[in-house]
Amino acid sequence: MNNDTICAVSTAPGQGAIAVVRVSGQHAIAACNTIFKAKNNTRDVLSQRGQTVSFGNIINQKGETVDEVLLSVFRNPHSYTGEDSVEISCHGSAFIQQQILQLLIANGCRMAEPGEYTQRAFMNGKMDLSQAEAVADLIAAESAAAHKLAINQLKGGFSEELNRLRAELLDFTSLIELELDFSEEEVEFANRDQLNTLINHIELVTTKLINSFSVGNAVKNGIPVAIVGETNVGKSTLLNRLLNEERAIVSDIHGTTRDTIEEVMTFGGVQFRFIDTAGIRDTRDKIESLGIERTFHKIDQATIVLPVLDSTRSITELTQFATDIVEKTSGKQRIFIVNKIDSLTEEKRTALQALPVLMNEPCCFLSAKFGQGYEKLQQALITAANIPEIDASDVIVTNARHYEALLKAQEAILRVIEGLNNNISGEFVSQDIREAIYYLGLITGGSITNDEILGNIFHKFCIGK
Numbered sequence: 223m224n225n226d227t228i229c230a231v232s233t234a235p236g237q238g239a240i241a242v243v244r245v246s247g248q249h250a251i252a253a254c255n256t257i258f259k260a261k262n263n264t265r266d267v268l269s270q271r272g273q274t275v276s277f278g279n280i281i282n283q284k285g286e287t288v289d290e291v292l293l294s295v296f297r298n299p300h301s302y303t304g305e306d307s308v309e310i311s312c313h314g315s316a317f318i319q320q321q322i323l324q325l326l327i328a329n330g331c332r333m334a335e336p337g338e339y340t341q342r343a344f345m346n347g348k349m350d351l352s353q354a355e356a357v358a359d360l361i362a363a364e365s366a367a368a369h370k371l372a373i374n375q376l377k378g379g380f381s382e383e384l385n386r387l388r389a390e391l392l393d394f395t396s397l398i399e400l401e402l403d404f405s406e407e408e409v410e411f412a413n414r415d416q417l418n419t420l421i422n423h424i425e426l427v428t429t430k431l432i433n434s435f436s437v438g439n440a441v442k443n444g445i446p447v448a449i450v451g452e453t454n455v456g457k458s459t460l461l462n463r464l465l466n467e468e469r470a471i472v473s474d475i476h477g478t479t480r481d482t483i484e485e486v487m488t489f490g491g492v493q494f495r496f497i498d499t500a501g502i503r504d505t506r507d508k509i510e511s512l513g514i515e516r517t518f519h520k521i522d523q524a525t526i527v528l529p530v531l532d533s534t535r536s537i538t539e540l541t542q543f544a545t546d547i548v549e550k551t552s553g554k555q556r557i558f559i560v561n562k563i564d565s566l567t568e569e570k571r572t573a574l575q576a577l578p579v580l581m582n583e584p585c586c587f588l589s590a591k592f593g594q595g596y597e598k599l600q601q602a603l604i605t606a607a608n609i610p611e612i613d614a615s616d617v618i619v620t621n622a623r624h625y626e627a628l629l630k631a632q633e634a635i636l637r638v639i640e641g642l643n644n645n646i647s648g649e650f651v652s653q654d655i656r657e658a659i660y661y662l663g664l665i666t667g668g669s670i671t672n673d674e675i676l677g678n679i680f681h682k683f684c685i686g687k
């Protein structure tokens with residue numbers, strides 16, 4: 223942690239009538255006092271009370287007015303960062319913002335690193351690490367569900383659950399360690415039944431959190447949906463339809479899409495991550511083969527697979543492909559797309575509807591090119607996504623870093639359970655419990671002593687946050 227006074231523009235560049243320049247650190251108030259003159263001239267910034275706003279001008283070194291602004295003062299510890307902070311609301315001109323930053327730098331401030339305000343808020347105990355990460359998630363939230371998860375985490379729901387777990391683990395160790403201290407007297411302070419109940423409960427809660435990640439990850443990053451099929455069936459046309467944008471190249475040339483294309487889109491309050499893939503066919507082309515390998519890799523990663531069929535092809539061909547893809551996507555949710563219905567005869571349609579391989583499969587008959595049947599596909603996707611209603615008390619893991627720490631904690635907890643079952647010495651059991659506590663502390667930040675880890679987390683933030 224450093225004692226520098228930092229400054230940055232916190233609003234989006236190049237947009238809006240007003241911009242906010244944030245200053246934080248021990249010289250924030252003095253620096254702003256030098257560059258700001260209040261209109262009523264009765265008070266300077268040094269004597270401006272915390273959590274008040276005053277109206278005045280920013281004046282440069284030549285005594286010229288740079289802008290007419292509002293200036294808010296926050297006095298330590300009552301600010302976002304916990305330090306003395308000042309916010310200057312100026313006009314949105316990039317020139318004005320640059321001038322104000324330069325004046326602040328001339329008065330001893332330096333530019334803030336990405337996430338540095340929030341990092342300071344964390345360092346000063348305003349929030350724990352998982353809450354600080356929720357701030358970034360909140361900024362990035364693109365759907366109602368992602369927003370709700372981030373707000374819940376920001377308000378500390380997840381932190382509370384972790385702190386409860388941690389407290390239970392500490393109880394557990396103190397019981398065991400008490401027993402160790404008195405071991406020569408052969409006293410069993412820690413009632414083994416009680417220990418078992420406690421650790422089983424801890425294991426249950428940890429498992430519940432770990433399992434919640436599949437929902438949390440889907441909500442935060444979008445549900446991966448792979449669009450797959452033979453060449454020229456209309457996969458890229460479908461992607462463009464889903465994104466409502468000409469994102470992928472479409473042509474009547476087989477093998478147009480060579481690499482995968484991923485793009486997110488939200489509808490029905492659910493965020494999807496659509497993945498267009500290279501069409502599957504036998505090919506001698508090296509690059510195309512690599513693309514097809516990726517197609518299969520993307521099928522593995524997807525939650526939902528959309529096998530696309532070109533309804534104008536022969537029933538034999540369609541049956542063959544459908545049978546293959548069902549085999550290759552076992553365990554995945556499938557929605558078959560029967561495409562190009564604009565060119566489909568009534569007779570062929572009836573034949574396709576009666577196709578045995580599609581009998582028990584959800585199917586959407588549509589025209590990716592002209593849009594018929596598209597709303598039904600959207601509905602089918604929302605249903606398949608199956609995102610549960612999230613309410614304010616739900617604790618859901620959304621962050622891969624947290625998920626990994628929970629898995630490590632869980633490993634240690636399982637060793638504890640095994641140790642108790644096998645009557646292992648309390649010393650070893652206690653060691654594993656400490657390890658579990660350590661991993662939980664990585665999530666809230668309590669056990670992070672390494673600046674590099676923090677730097678990695680906060681550098682993913684935007685400047686000014």
Ligand SMILES: Nc1nc2c(c(=O)[nH]1)N(C=O)[C@@H](CNc1ccc(C(=O)N[C@@H](CCC(=O)O)C(=O)O)cc1)CN2
Pocket residue numbers: 242296299300301302309348
């Ligand atoms: N102009 C502006 N808007 C903003 C922020 C900001 O820093 N500045 N925020 C930044 O993310 C968010 C609001 N979060 C904030 C959180 C705490 C404090 C704060 O001053 N806390 C003090 C006083 C609390 C109180 O009065 O009860 C404290 O915690 O002691 C300010 C903003 C979103 N909007």
Ligand SMILES: Nc1nc2c(ncn2[C@@H]2O[C@H](COP(=O)(O)OP(=O)(O)OP(=O)(O)O)[C@@H](O)[C@H]2O)c(=O)[nH]1
Pocket residue numbers: 451452453454455456457458459460471472473474475476477478479480499500501502561562563564565588589590591592
């Ligand atoms: N009539 C009709 N033509 C379509 C439809 N969807 C796609 N096409 C046409 O089918 C051809 C292939 O479309 P693409 O979207 O490039 O097919 P693809 O599956 O991505 O092909 P590859 O990337 O080569 O595997 C183009 O000429 C499209 O205009 C549709 O719903 N109806």
Ligand SMILES: [K+]
Pocket residue numbers: 453454472473474475476477478479
């Ligand atoms: K094509």
Ligand SMILES: [Mg+2]
Pocket residue numbers: 457458459470471472478479498499501
């Ligand atoms: Mg394509």
